Amino acid sequence: MPVTPTSPTSTAASDLWHHYGASASPDRPALTRLHWDWYQRTGPGEELLGDVVDRDVAELGAGSACQAAYVARTMGPARVIALDSSEAQHARSTAMHGDVPRLELVHTDAATYLSDRPSTLDVAYSLFGAVDFCDPHVLLPAVAAALRPGGRLVFSTLGHYKNGTPPATECQPADVPARLADGTASTMQRWVLDTPVWEKLLDGYGFELLSCDVIRDQGPEGATPMTTTVFRAKSSRP
Secondary structure (H helix, E strand, O other), rough: OOOOOOOOOOOOOOOOOOOOOOOOOOOOOOOOOOOOOOOOOOOOOOHHOOOOOEEEEEOOOOOOOOHHHHHHHHOOOOEEEEOOHHHHHHHHHHHOOOOOOOOOEEEEHHHHHHHOOOOEEEEEEEOOOHHHHHOHHHHHHHHHEEEEEEEEEEEEEEOOOOOOOEEEEEOOOOOEEEEOOOOOEHHHHHEEEHHHHHHHHHHHHHHEEEEEEEEEEOOOOOHHHHHHEEEEEEEOOO
């Protein structure tokens, strides 16, 4: 059955991520560790991924692929597939990390890509990426299909909306502000869900929850306090 794209592969004109990260220098220093929290400064690190040596790994909604490049460079995987539906983000990731060994940069919709490649991954992860911006009823079954038995899904997501509004108690997205490439105001959907909602979704799509970490950070001076929730689950498919 064809999969409805969760985050349709963008053209330049329709790319809602065109401006995100555009001011970052392509020569910025490489990461020295993974962070899962919103402000990228505290909490657990790459140990949440587990042992990925000689494993097939995918980042869902990789953006500029800085995290995927770190995993590929330092953790010894067979390969890291960095998936992103944004044309602009794919171009940035290619410019910044196109020469990193074992890193594959793919411009595509995550759910469609995963559904077409069953039982090919050992670990899938997302840092405020596709899991936040794709319909969980489409993305989670695609991830479950792509993971080998016992494969792991790790993702960080907002514990509340950026303006402090509590997370949704049902699986419903909200429209959040965005801009098209030409600067025109637009919106995109973001799923900010309460922990029990994520737990129910994971269980319903064949995952066993391993851990759920809550990271609270007051933020740098003048910033908004943020809460991040990090889920670790494994495929319960035999």
